[in-house]
Amino acid sequence: MDDADHPVGGPPPTGAVRATPPGAPRTPLDRRRVLTAAIAFIDEHGLDALTMRRMGARLGVEGMALYRHVTGREDLLDGVVELVVDELYGDPEVHLAPTHGWQDYLQRLAHGVRRIALAHPAVFPLIATRPPAAPWVRPPLRSLRWLESFLDALTSHGFSEEAAVAAYRAYTSFLLGHLLLEVSQHGVPISPLDDPGGSPNADDGSLAQYPHVRRLEPLLSQDESAAEFEESLENLLERLQRVLRESRRPGSTI
Known part of the structure; x- marks a missing residue:
């Protein structure tokens, strides 16, 4: 089993992947879009269900295509953490200065x-x-x-x-x-x-x-x-x- 198939942990979920419909227009991938999709996937299905292959299917690409934007699962998880913590900057109730x-x-x-x-x-x-x-x-x-x-x-x-x-x-x-x-x-x-x-x-x-x-x-x-x-x-x-x-x-x- 390669890294693209290997889950972070646990068995694959039933019906956890929503692939892009055939013929649907594709938005070009970038790192932020991949990370945003990973956050949404974890929110819906949990961390144990996350694999590179499922992320690719969710974004309408082969799992290997994600490696242009993240170096692997560990980089994906680090990026997820960084992007979620960055939500503090967009919270109008939180001030960067006292x-x-x-x-x-x-x-x-x-x-x-x-x-x-x-x-x-x-x-x-x-x-x-x-x-x-x-x-x-x-x-x-x-x-x-x-x-x-x-x-x-x-x-x-x-x-x-x-x-x-x-x-x-x-x-x-x-x-x-x-x-x-x-x-x-x-x-x-x-x-x-x-x-x-x-x-x-x-x-x-x-x-x-x-x-x-x-x-x-x-x-x-x-x-x-x-x-x-x-x-x-x-x-x-x-x-x-x-x-x-x-x-x-x-x-x-x-």
Whole structure:
């Protein structure tokens, strides 16, 4: 089996390919069109279904024709991550510079990343796990431009360089943890061992030996993701405000 036939993982889906109808006018391929089609394919069918051959069929070309625009599956996935993260630049609610203070900047950026995660839940684990351009560029803010923007926003508002880096680490960890959990609750596998359909429920008897879990299962099953995200973000901002105060003290190493 060659690279064009090999899926990222899992069996081929039934009816997952929509080939271009015969005689339909073809738009010339370029890298962006290939990546955009890959994002749409993953959104519809999941990452496991993605192959170069299916991408070619979706675009009305042979799978090998895609290699003029991507060097292979790994380059395709890297390009998908880059293009999805770039959606932040088109989000009118997200500001590249802190026009209303650093807290407003961080809130807008966090909600922008969450919108991306919810718009492309099957892609978000890629954003979390693909190797970054440099080991100190942390997901989900995988762009050097966003890293520069982040550090400039905080240092221009009084954070020491050490405090700004500490804030970057805390902020990215917060986003990654919350959003991976949230997309997994929507049935997206975030590791090869995930089985979204294998969860126990209170009706099948599997919780008989866990009376508290069985009784509280309706409460535990409520989706409070948005409220939890907002509350945790507010707590993080309060923590960073304390970091800022500490960093301004004489002799501080933060």
